[in-house]
Amino acid sequence: MTLGRNFHRALAASGFANLADGVFQVALPLLAVKLTRSPLLIAGVTVAARIPWLLMSLVAGALADRLDRRQTMIRVNLVRTVLLGGLAAAVAADMATLAMLYAVALLLGIAETLFDTSAQSLLPAIVPRDQLTRANSRLYAVELVANVFIGPPLGGLLAAVALAAAFGLPAAAYLVGAGCLALIAGSFRPAHQGPPTRLRDEIAEGVRFLWGHPVLRPLAFMLGVGNMAYAAYGAVFVLFAVAPGPMRLSEAGFGTLTAAIGLGALAGTWLAAPAERRLGRVRTLAVSLVLSAVSLVAPATTANPLLVGASMAAGGVAVVLWNVVTVSLRQRITPDRLLGRLNAGYRLVGWGSMPLGALLGGVAAEVLGLRAAFALAAAAELALLAGFRFVTEEGIRRSEAAVASTG
Secondary structure (H helix, E strand, O other): OOOOHHHHHHHHHHHHHHHHHHHHHHHHHHHHHHHOOOHHHHHHHHHHHHOHHHHOHHHHHHHHOOOOHHHHHHHHHHHHHHHHHHHHHHHHOOOOOHHHHHHHHHHHHHHHHHHHHHHHHHHHHHOOHHHHHHHHHHHHHHHHHHHHHHHHHHHHHHHHHOHHHHHHHHHHHHHHHHHHHHOOOOOOOOOOOOOOOOHHHHHHHHHHHHHHOOOHHHHHHHHHHHHHHHHHHHHHHHHHHEOOOOOOEOHHHHHHHHHHHHHHHHHHHHHHHHHHHHHOHHHHHHHHHHHHHHHHHHHHHOOOHHHHHHHHHHHHHHHHHHHHHHHHHHHHHOOHHHHHHHHHHHHHHHHOOHHHHHHHHHHHHHHHOHHHHHHHHHHHHHHHHHHHHOOOHHHHHHHHHHHHHHO
């Protein structure tokens, strides 16, 4: 069954947006180190880019359920084009400042919350619900190729030639992505019944839906704990991998090693739909947790780069299996009028734990050592298997049937 023209236009838009993201994520720190050598100030750029997910995600979800989602995505891409085009001009004129970089990072972070929340909420309107797993797998494949394998090397090449070009290309890519979205036919404003309501009340309705859902609430908390474990691992892994750490890799070797995650993730995009079909949703998610635990515990047992790289590839498969299954499930069992708010609240719970995880990883490594920190992260991941007492195939089927019965 074909996924349709609208899906392929959305797929093209996602490819251009992720190409822009991949180039920009390399150009941003390269500009930062030209403006300051302070590690704290450089880290602050990342904080500025990520803090909107804590402060704006619920508002972004409410807006996604109020506004036409396609139009929101087009407008966000146009704003991104202007922001990065202006920054490229400032870099070319040697007028860029650290304050300007912070402001652009913050505004792009806000734009990301609006775009990503609307994008996940748009898909069920252009793809049949029984094809969502297949569609999400395709989207993740395009995202990985553009964001991991093409964007960063291209960003480094452009930055070596002219740093302004490394900001100008993403600006152009966002503009092309907006054009692809403009070709999607139809209106994508969620239906609203009853009198107008306040934004605060709409946000509260979305939070109540997530908190009261027997499947989505435990999945959100499982994601939060899982991301906390990954953040704890990621915060200190560089100390283990790069010389004089036990793996004794160079900086270039470290970059090559981390590419293993992308290779595994790309494989996961092709495995997700067959795994869900043959194993079912719950067993596929359980496999994902086991693979994640293997990837986290590997450096606790070996410093062999090949073995650690293989474990990181397994972790990449795990992440995509989890994401494809759970995102598709959220899209199937959430009423369309609530989907934006649900996605935003779910991400708030699932991603808001990452700063805490990074802090706990640093403390554990300082007190107990790196290997112990990795082992604790893996144990936390395995402990999430207990969550399947609450997330069952029967519970998922009931949730899907409830949505089908109400249309």
